[in-house]
Amino acid sequence: MKSVQDTLYNWLTIKVVCDARPDDTAAKDTLNLFEEMIADLHLSNLLVSKDDLMYYVSYQQGEETKKARFPQELIEVMLKQINQDPEKYENYPIEE
Known part of the structure; x- marks a missing residue:
């Protein structure tokens, strides 16, 4: 079972x-994958907010509204890595 x-x-x-x-495009594809996983877990109505230290996600699971929180530095680590070494994360457009 997925957490x-x-x-x-x-x-x-x-x-x-x-x-x-x-x-x-790679980030969008990955986001779509995780959105499918969220749907598989029957999570809906995701709302994100943040303050100086944390990200907060409220969501509905079945009839129950729940909340999760994550340290900002952990959530933004991938973006910081991409920004530090952009040549390693070149975007390749979708060929039509």
């Missing part, structure tokens, strides 16, 4: 990358 906490963590991490890099 809700792990799935939300991975989804949020790649969502932050997608938000910062809207043309990154």
Whole structure:
């Protein structure tokens, strides 16, 4: 069984990358994968907020509203890595 906490963590991490890099096709594909996993876990109505230290995700699972929180530095580590070495994360457009 997939962990809700792990799935939300991975989804949020790649969502932050997608938000910062809207043309990154690999990030979009990865986000779609985690959104499928979220649907498989029957999670809905995801809302993200953040403060100076944490990201907060509220979501519905069945009839119950739940919340998760993640340290900002952990969620943004992938984006920071991409920004530090952009040549390693070149975007390849989809060929039509």
